[in-house]
Amino acid sequence: MENSLVNAGYACINLTLQANKVFTNRGMIKKTYLQRGITYASELALKNVQDLLTIVDWNLANGFRVFRISSDIFPWASEYSLSQLPDFADIRATLEEIGSRPIRLTTHPGPFNKLAGEGTVLDNTIKDLEYQSEIFDLMGLTPSHWNKINIHVGGTYGDKQASLVRFAENVRRLSDNLRARLTVENDDRPGLYTVADLVTIYELSGVPIVFDYFHHSLNPGQQTEEEAFLTAYSTWDVRPVFHFSDSRKDREDPTARREAHADWIYSPVNTYGKAVDIMFESKMKELAILKIRSGSTGLPATLSGQVAG
DNA sequence: AAGAGTCAAGTCACC
DNA sequence: GGTGACTTGACTCTT
Numbered sequence: 001m002e003n004s005l006v007n008a009g010y011a012c013i014n015l016t017l018q019a020n021k022v023f024t025n026r027g028m029i030k031k032t033y034l035q036r037g038i039t040y041a042s043e044l045a046l047k048n049v050q051d052l053l054t055i056v057d058w059n060l061a062n063g064f065r066v067f068r069i070s071s072d073i074f075p076w077a078s079e080y081s082l083s084q085l086p087d088f089a090d091i092r093a094t095l096e097e098i099g100s101r102p103i104r105l106t107t108h109p110g111p112f113n114k115l116a117g118e119g120t121v122l123d124n125t126i127k128d129l130e131y132q133s134e135i136f137d138l139m140g141l142t143p144s145h146w147n148k149i150n151i152h153v154g155g156t157y158g159d160k161q162a163s164l165v166r167f168a169e170n171v172r173r174l175s176d177n178l179r180a181r182l183t184v185e186n187d188d189r190p191g192l193y194t195v196a197d198l199v200t201i202y203e204l205s206g207v208p209i210v211f212d213y214f215h216h217s218l219n220p221g222q223q224t225e226e227e228a229f230l231t232a233y234s235t236w237d238v239r240p241v242f243h244f245s246d247s248r249k250d251r252e253d254p255t256a257r258r259e260a261h262a263d264w265i266y267s268p269v270n271t272y273g274k275a276v277d278i279m280f281e282s283k284m285k286e287l288a289i290l291k292i293r294s295g296s297t298g299l300p301a302t303l304s305g306q307v308a309g
Numbered sequence: 310a311a312g313a314g315t316c317a318a319g320t321c322a323c324c
Numbered sequence: 325g326g327t328g329a330c331t332t333g334a335c336t337c338t339t
Contacts, residue, residue, distance in 0.1 A: 027316095029317090117320095155321075
């Protein structure tokens with residue numbers, strides 16, 4: 001693993017700052033939303049966005065140039081448009097500030113997003129994905145897979161192939177900016193989608209494939225890790241972001257579910273000679289990466305914080 | 310202040 | 325058929 005080949009990122013939460021109450025997923029239950037409405041949603045969203053700026057700057061100061069934004073940054077976002085929020089001017093200004101920073105930001109919208117779904121499920125999915133894309137628009141970021149909006153197919157509906165085709169057809173219903181950012185990830189359960197399965201979506205709609213090493217290990221299909229990696233790699237028009245984590249069951253707790261992620265990182269990442277960004281999905285977040293960098297894990301301290309190029 | 314119970318959304322696996 | 329998991333525990337009520 002060469003230093004320049006891997007930029008390390010992490011997802012949604014910075015544990016160091018969270019201890020000081022800096023976090024980006026303030027929200028509320030339905031009852032509270034019905035009582036307090038978008039006025040309170042706006043307050044929380046503004047705090048979330050301001051804290052995102054703090055986290056982004058912490059990342060830059062600490063050599064992290066890849067970070068996943070929480071999908072919960074705007075509570076109840078499906079119920080309003082961002083421009084309706086009373087604090088929209090401040091929110092937009094803060095998002096613009098974030099967008100000016102030299103960091104690669106991505107999102108991973110929730111499992112409720114079903115682009116192979118139908119009816120209201122599909123409608124709600126499009127609404128949610130479009131709002132995630134709008135966040136990047138407000139940041140002033142040129143639409144591309146550099147700022148990926150990554151989802152799973154998430155369901156077979158009794159017919160895998162038909163669902164892949166339906167997913168690809170529904171991609172046409174998305175805005176140009178969203179379509180330019182959308183990516184699709186391989187699943188961890190047999191019966192759902194391997195990298196090889198997802199090639200159908202790529203061929204029909206041009207949506208790149210995010211390779212998740214851990215998911216592949218649980219659901220490899222007929223491909224080796226290298227084959228799946230290179231298949232996914234070939235679908236990208238910018239430097240890919242791939243996901244990595246170790247197995248909690250194998251490394252930390254034999255009673256854990258096989259799909260559970262470990263707290264820490266134990267294994268080296270093989271990028272097969274390619275330059276990629278790696279999103280580490282370890283429960284200990286940035287601390288897991290810092291631990292590798294410190295050299296105390298026995299792993300090569302080769303996780304660069306530098307942006308490619 | 311802190312612990313317990315609760316919590317939008319879709320689908321699947323497991324109990 | 326209810327529950328947990330998923331990219332991420334946080335929110336709210338009660339004590």
